[in-house]
Amino acid sequence: MATNAYVPHAAGYVDNEGPKIVSSRFVHEDSYTLERSLATGGYEGLKRALTKAPIEVHDEVRSAVLLGRGGAGFPAGIKWGFCPPGKWPMYLVVNGDESEPGTYKDRLLMECDPHQLIEGCLIACYALGLSQCFLYVRGEMALAQERIAAALNEAYEANLVGKNILGTDFSVDVVLHWGAGAYIVGEETALIESLEGERGMPRLKPPFFPAAIGLYGQPTIVNNVETLANLPWIMVNGAEEYKKFGSETSPGTRLFAISGHVKRPGVYETEQGVTTFSDLIYGDNFCQGMRGDDELKMFIPGGASAPWFFPEQVDLPLEARPVGAAGSMLGSGAIVIMDASTDAVKACLRVVRFFARESCGKCTPCREGTTWEETVLRRIYDGHGRPGDVEMLLDIADNISPGPYPGAAWEAEGLEAIPFPPKQTTICPLGPSSVAPITSAVRRFRHEFDAKIPQRTSIPVTAS
Amino acid sequence: MARFTPENLVLAQEILSRYPRKKSAVIPLLHLAQEQDGYVTNDAMANIAELAEVTAAEVIGTCTFYEMFKTHPVGKYVINVCTNISCQLLGGEELLEHLEETLEIRSGSTTADGLFTIEDYECLAACTEAPCMQVNYRYFHRISNDEVDEVIADLRSGKLADTIPDHGTLQRVRQTIPADKLAGVHAPETVVDAPAWMSRNEPVLAARAAAEAAAKAAEAVEEKKAD
Numbered sequence: 205m206a207t208n209a210y211v212p213h214a215a216g217y218v219d220n221e222g223p224k225i226v227s228s229r230f231v232h233e234d235s236y237t238l239e240r241s242l243a244t245g246g247y248e249g250l251k252r253a254l255t256k257a258p259i260e261v262h263d264e265v266r267s268a269v270l271l272g273r274g275g276a277g278f279p280a281g282i283k284w285g286f287c288p289p290g291k292w293p294m295y296l297v298v299n300g301d302e303s304e305p306g307t308y309k310d311r312l313l314m315e316c317d318p319h320q321l322i323e324g325c326l327i328a329c330y331a332l333g334l335s336q337c338f339l340y341v342r343g344e345m346a347l348a349q350e351r352i353a354a355a356l357n358e359a360y361e362a363n364l365v366g367k368n369i370l371g372t373d374f375s376v377d378v379v380l381h382w383g384a385g386a387y388i389v390g391e392e393t394a395l396i397e398s399l400e401g402e403r404g405m406p407r408l409k410p411p412f413f414p415a416a417i418g419l420y421g422q423p424t425i426v427n428n429v430e431t432l433a434n435l436p437w438i439m440v441n442g443a444e445e446y447k448k449f450g451s452e453t454s455p456g457t458r459l460f461a462i463s464g465h466v467k468r469p470g471v472y473e474t475e476q477g478v479t480t481f482s483d484l485i486y487g488d489n490f491c492q493g494m495r496g497d498d499e500l501k502m503f504i505p506g507g508a509s510a511p512w513f514f515p516e517q518v519d520l521p522l523e524a525r526p527v528g529a530a531g532s533m534l535g536s537g538a539i540v541i542m543d544a545s546t547d548a549v550k551a552c553l554r555v556v557r558f559f560a561r562e563s564c565g566k567c568t569p570c571r572e573g574t575t576w577e578e579t580v581l582r583r584i585y586d587g588h589g590r591p592g593d594v595e596m597l598l599d600i601a602d603n604i605s606p607g608p609y610p611g612a613a614w615e616a617e618g619l620e621a622i623p624f625p626p627k628q629t630t631i632c633p634l635g636p637s638s639v640a641p642i643t644s645a646v647r648r649f650r651h652e653f654d655a656k657i658p659q660r661t662s663i664p665v666t667a668s
Numbered sequence: 669m670a671r672f673t674p675e676n677l678v679l680a681q682e683i684l685s686r687y688p689r690k691k692s693a694v695i696p697l698l699h700l701a702q703e704q705d706g707y708v709t710n711d712a713m714a715n716i717a718e719l720a721e722v723t724a725a726e727v728i729g730t731c732t733f734y735e736m737f738k739t740h741p742v743g744k745y746v747i748n749v750c751t752n753i754s755c756q757l758l759g760g761e762e763l764l765e766h767l768e769e770t771l772e773i774r775s776g777s778t779t780a781d782g783l784f785t786i787e788d789y790e791c792l793a794a795c796t797e798a799p800c801m802q803v804n805y806r807y808f809h810r811i812s813n814d815e816v817d818e819v820i821a822d823l824r825s826g827k828l829a830d831t832i833p834d835h836g837t838l839q840r841v842r843q844t845i846p847a848d849k850l851a852g853v854h855a856p857e858t859v860v861d862a863p864a865w866m867s868r869n870e871p872v873l874a875a876r877a878a879a880e881a882a883a884k885a886a887e888a889v890e891e892k893k894a895d
């Protein structure tokens with residue numbers, strides 16, 4: 205399982221000061237082995253859970269207010285409570301499809317500490333009476349798959365997974381499943397379709413909320429890798445300790461990936477709700493400022509699907525609610541920093557192209573709309589734009605996500621923030637996500653679009 | 669060529685046995701087929717259809733949805749260069765261009781000697797390590813044009829054979845579940861009862877119900893007193 209010289213252990217992870225809940229083992233070169241895991245408290249959370257009744261484990265997770273780390277930020281304990289009572293079997297599907305542009309954390313957790321994730325899965329299965337767990341890992345992550353396969357083999361051998369775990373009446377299989385390259389499969393209902401062997405196309409919600417009708421039509425919990433990785437710590441230390449980190453509505457820590465034009469891009473574990481974007485960008489403990497001390501032009505606060513923020517928003521805390529009220533989302537903890545040298549039209553085109561490529565094609569506004577958005581943006585960028593193209597872009601966008609689209613305030617121009625989330629005419633939020641870069645860029649940098657569109661002088665028609 | 673070899677058939681059966689419904693194994697089996705032949709052949713899809721007890725059309729339908737499955741031969745080394753936003757900001761597109769010039773092909777195509785295929789790829793979840801690329805899904809982080817040249821040379825000379833298997837092989841370590849350790853895989857319609865350990869809730873629930881009843885009774889007494 206050797207990696208090459210270009211990829212050191214836990215590449216990109218920065219071991220800074222601050223509490224470590226999910227990344228505590230990353231500093232060890234052998235962090236992915238059972239030996240290291242056991243030597244550093246691995247599976248203690250599972251043992252603790254097994255001394256309690258399942259419902260008490262669920263209560264502990266509920267009172268920890270563990271927010272989902274996959275994007276939507278919904279409390280895990282509450283989601284777990286949505287399963288209809290008495291409808292067996294129920295399943296756990298782990299979302300390890302990490303592919304939101306800017307996001308890099310689940311791969312680290314899977315490559316560097318697979319046992320922590322497996323332990324988290326087991327705790328969830330124990331708490332809810334789940335019959336089987338499927339660990340869905342993104343297809344392109346070969347090393348993560350190998351590390352998880354090896355970890356599962358070790359864990360089965362050590363009686364930590366499978367039949368009568370640690371000699372108790374708790375038995376559950378954890379099966380490694382892997383994707384084959386499709387961003388949309390990260391959406392939970394598409395993930396389930398894919399796990400059923402189908403094309404990864406989202407299902408309509410309602411009625412297909414996974415907790416009610418999920419895998420094989422049975423109640424299914426879908427949780428993100430990082431969400432589950434928090435469970436062992438919570439079991440060992442308790443919800444009260446967990447809530448000492450972070451803020452009241454966003455307790456605990458989170459892994460944030462900060463990429464782009466900063467001095468020290470990387471993945472940092474830090475407290476939610478306390479740390480601000482400004483701390484992350486400029487703090488000595490974090491990215492240490494803009495590359496070349498250039499000016500910040502804009503940043504994406506939560507993955508490519510999130511509307512952009514600007515220098516005015518840097519003092520916001522890393523907390524779902526204020527970020528949502530300010531017009532964007534914290535999403536998957538992916539922060540992309542862009543300096544003054546960035547071409548807003550080019551950046552917008554690249555993100556839109558992504559959504560056009562990844563649209564699953566199930567609904568018309570997204571399938572046709574994202575393609576049109578890309579076509580129009582491409583011709584503007586290439587210098588062949590036509591007068592009225594920007595209005596056309598906004599019009600296409602309005603067909604996918606009607607009404608004012610969420611966006612940041614711009615006080616200098618008297619523009620107020622439009623809070624998250626956007627409306628949608630589509631089955632899933634992918635289509636509306638394609639609108640985020642367009643409305644963000646047009647609202648703030650309209651002049652850059654206009655400057656690229658050739659101004660045609662009209663040819664006078666004269667009667668001879 | 670292209671139906672599963674006897675060894676791979678054993679692996680295929682093992683994979684199938686882990687799912688409550690056979691169709692769930694289609695994607696892992698397509699990977700196994702690609703590992704065997706370097707791409708997914710029609711015969712392999714027909715074979716998978718038989719094994720998963722679905723139609724060949726369904727297997728083709730699933731197969732063609734996913735980017736990683738190739739239905740035509742590709743290079744021994746498939747190079748994915750990320751050009752998405754974080755990498756674009758730090759030279760991902762220039763890296764792709766350099767590679768295209770070096771190998772004298774455009775992205776989406778394969779060199780005449782069948783060694784290299786280049787793909788213009790979406791985010792690879794290495795955004796802080798931009799620009800980045802993968803060769804057969806093995807990562808290269810923060811890579812410069814010169815370093816790419818070195819990697820190409822090393823791939824040609826076989827120096828990286830230990831770290832990078834031929835296209836198609838994803839997991840050199842596979843999950844194996846010993847029969848005596850398996851908790852058990854059951855079709856959903858055959859499971860009607862709660863798992864055994866859920867009975868541990870009973871005393872807790874009973875105690876909670878009793879406490880609630882006691883609290884209610886105490887409340888009633890209080891109310892009566894107040895009257």
Ligand SMILES: Cc1cc2nc3c(=O)[nH]c(=O)nc-3n(C[C@H](O)[C@H](O)[C@H](O)COP(=O)(O)O)c2cc1C
Nearest residue numbers: 272273274275299301302303390391392427428431
């Ligand atoms: C287009 C789209 C892509 C998504 N991709 C991912 C992903 O790659 N990983 C992930 O964990 N969640 C992803 N999600 C969110 C999932 O639908 C789901 O909310 C999440 O896995 C639930 O886990 P959590 O509650 O633990 O956060 C995506 C959602 C959408 C709409």
Ligand code: SF4
Nearest residue numbers: 564566567570630632
């Ligand atoms: S919005 Fe796009 S990705 Fe989502 S279901 Fe519709 S077509 Fe598919």
Ligand code: FES
Nearest residue numbers: 750755792794795
């Ligand atoms: S944008 Fe290139 S790896 Fe994420």
